Amino acid sequence: MNCFEGTLTDPVFAGVAGFVFLAAINLIWVLRTQKFNGVHFYALTFVGGMWALLTVGFEAASSSAVCKLQWATLAWFGYGLLSVAWTLFVMSFVGSKMMIDKLWPRVALVLVPLAAVVFVATNHLHHLVYSDVLPVTGTIDQNTYIHGPGFYLLLAVLYAFVACGLVCLVKAFLRAKRSAYPLLIMLTITTLMPVLANAAYVGLGFTVLGQDPTSFMFILGIVAFSWLLATNKTIDMTSVGKSVLFDTMSEPIVLVDRRRQVVLTNTAARTRGLDKGQSATLNAFLQKLGRSEPCECGDYIKIGERDYEPRVQGITNPLCPDGDALGWSVTFVDVTERIAMNESLQAALKKADDAMRTKDDFVSVVSHEMRTPLTSLKGALSLALSGHLGELDGRMHSVIDLAHRNGIRLSRLIDQILLAQKMDLDALKLEHVTVELGQLLEDSLVENRSFASEQSVTLVSTPTEPAYIEGDAFAIRQIIDNLVSNAIKFSGKDSVVEGKIEVWQGRVRLSIQDMGQGIPEGMEDKVFGRFEQIPNSSQHATQGSGLGMHISRNLARKMQGDIFYESQVGVGTTFYVEFPLSLQVEQRLAESGERLASARG
Template sequence: MIKLSLFEKGIAFVSITLLLQLAFVLSLAMLLRHSHEQVQHERTVREVISQLNKLSGSVDNASIGLTQQVMSPDAPDSDEFQRSYKQYLEKIPVQMASLVELTRGSAHEREMKELSDTLVEGLQVIERFRKAAISHTPQRDYYAMVLKDILLTKTRQVNGLLESFEREQQSEVKAESQSYETVLYFLGAGVFANVIIAILLMLAFTRGIARKVDRVRANSVRLSAGVPLQAPLEDAHDELGQLDRSFHEMAEILSETIRREQALITNAVDVILSLDKTGICIDINPAVTAVFGLTPDLIVGRRFLDIMKDEEKEATLSALVRAADQDEPVEIENTMRKKDGALIECAWSARWSAEDRALFCVIHDISQRKQVERLKRDFVAMVSHDLRAPLSSIQLIMQNAVRGIYGQLPDTASERIGMATESIDRLIGLVNGLLSMEKLESGEIDLDLIGINAEAIINPAVHLMQGLASKKQIELHIAEHSNPYFYGDSERLIQVMVNLISNAIKFSPEKERIDVSVKENETAVRFAVADHGRGVPQGMESKIFDRFQQVQASDDSKLGGSGLGLSICKAIVERHGGAIGVESNAGSGSIFWFEIPSASSDDSEMDDDAG
């Protein structure tokens, strides 16, 4: 069986229809041509009959004129001769020639030639008879008898031809009528046959298509309804068959996707649920049993917020309503109650779906994380109280010993105590850095945001670092600036600037120059510290702002430092709503920069971050 696509079937259907139409038109053209030939032949016959009658009349008129000339002869050039005799003698050859031309190639061509010969001979005899009659010669009677015989022969020939042509004319008229009826019959039959054939071809073309279209339509409805599809079309090699196969493939993919999504939701550790605007639970996954000890059928259709602490219901509902009204995701934390009455701390992530008119929420149990945070805070308190105070006492004793307060020490002892003092200083710096980092991340340090100018940050920081720079004969240069105005915590930002300048001094060769600059764009004030040190290797640009991260592991012992300075700077800048980064090529120096939102930025957003 030939396998054709819809396009190829359409081409075949149109081609067959056109071929049939062409055959019909050609047949009709042949019939019309035959009919036209019959009409033309009938016209020729009618013309021949007319010309024979005219020829016979001319011969008769010439005979009558000849009689008049014999009785009263006129001059050959007289008007009377022209009127009564000569004009007919001139018409006869012309009329005869016309008849010969009309019958050329026909069945009467020979008979018409014989008539022509008879008339030519008659014309010659007429002229001889006229001359003999005028001159009264004895040949007059002879020519009269010959002329009589010629006229009788002419009459017999003309009459025979007339009878023959009249019969032929009647036959042609009858044939024309039959031909006309044949054309009409063929035209009607052809139109009817073309209509029937077109209908049969259309039914043959559309029957299979209609069946396939119905199958595809039914499968599309089933696919949208989520029910199994009908069996694939068999022996369907056209576009509709491909479409049906695509529907089945898509149904399999969707089924697999839905199965995976359902498995993901069903096996998820976090609680996933959907709520309406009033807080009624529409659907929930089985994780609610593991987290809250409740089965889904006890939750669906009820207010999910009922298992929340009473004092937190209003705030949580307000946040969820805000997410629904503003079509923005919200993240909140609250305390909820398990079936056994135990309280757990949860983190919510919720987003409103306008299409489903539902609020989709993910609830994660953060009780362990909160417990770890509390342990961290307790550890920080312990470090602050039980570690920093003894270290400070040891540092003070060491410093007093170096100063000779406890008496003169040997040089070796002074050197060793000095080294111990430096170690204690680094240890105290590490403890202070950890405490500052923890307080910044936990939000225990509030920023004192006020309107300040850039020089209030740059000048104190440069002044504080001037002594350290002079030890390496390094020039601290402040580039000209417009002293932009912005909002920030001056003490914390000075701490950031001091840290960046301190690092630049630490990693710069002696007798170099460090450039400190500030610029303002449309959205932020950008501070930058440029040095000519070893630079930051590619790939380390973002890592050096992580805790305890340094470019080289030996930097801690060689240059000092805890690896917390840049991470503290990052925390302070991000608390201001800004960003921090570095631009560097290894071996050619670095530019450390940070940006703080300018005074034209959204102050309320920054204040919220600060609080």
């Protein structure tokens, strides 16, 4: 017997098939566009509903009573799958972990539909689902089923699953926010619709197209729920995330409409009273939004005891992007602590400047006041040492000579302090003339030979071509003298200090090499620092002011030069001073090169 015969031309089946087709399209759309908890159970609910609808359609279109009973039997698989899958979906959707994490609900998803079909299919053996008095009666268009106790047992099992879903929904209502109520109400209606329809069918004989309305009503319910799910943003992660982000931001945010009225605020704004509009400063600021005249409140506005930096973002009208804005989003960045910190910093800087100025004034006054009596002291000691005031015995001469040498050292220290102060204040004026660096090196070596001889150090220089630079001859000589005297002081006895000049790539490099104990790595800040000295085991380690290299580097840099060094502990140190080659010399060298090239050509 062919139970499909005549089904495709039956109007009832055509209507059912069209309904199932629309439900299938809805299912595909939901799976492609929506992501939510329990989506797989949701899809199985659709499958169960469509299965039940199709079997009902085939039952209505069949002309044989036997075929009608077969289709009615197969419909129970859809009813079982629909009930269990929907209940598991509800549990997953509302976040209930009461049973969804256990194994048996998933086992029930398979066993309940299969058990229902097997139980109904074996009705001819036990006659519990349909009575054996009148199992099937009716005309060619409709059957009337006499329900037995097994039928009501099946309903009780399926209703038990639906009841579990309703319990989960009640708990969800108790803990959910009001914004989720529409979604939960629709979920509850969808759950109750097939139950009520089935009860009306069993108790009152209510039908749709002469068939059991359960699956029809369920499919209608979940289609309606699908639409609500797509349009409702209650559980949409993007929408909820934006809402949470908006409401949990630490900075106050105020949404203002085109009438300059506050329409929405986040928690931070409400906590700080920015939603009440009671501040005249805030109202004045809001009235200026979107207008050409600038806000008179400045970069910051004070609301209550707090200072805020308002950051305004216009909200474009999607219907008219080039027209007036729908409103504005204003983020009020709290800058109270920043302003207080800036004020404290400014006060501290002013205090430090005042202290520095006072220190500079003190150093200047003390240095100048010491200079005059020190000059007289040095003159008197020099006069005494010369013998013009009488002969000095050996002991007296030694004491006066020591005082004279220390007076000279003190005079140099004062000169260096004043020079360093002038450079710090950018008050030092240097000449800019052409200087022959080799001659300045030779002069320095000559004047330091007596000091080198006292330390048993030999000074030598390597002959080179004349090297011209632009700078201040006195300042350059001061740099060279400092490098040479340092090399002598930090060299051992019977060692050699060598001076050398090289011209390389448009620059002149002067080097002073000693054979001392060397400088450890990482000591550059000490070498060129103010009042800093490198620890040294020699007897001269503590001599000097600690300003010489600091002054020398600053002088070199003021003349577009620089000082650096290379050192190896236990071997010695080489200090380099580099300056740009004089432009006039460079030009003459270029002209000479051109003449030589043309002569060769």
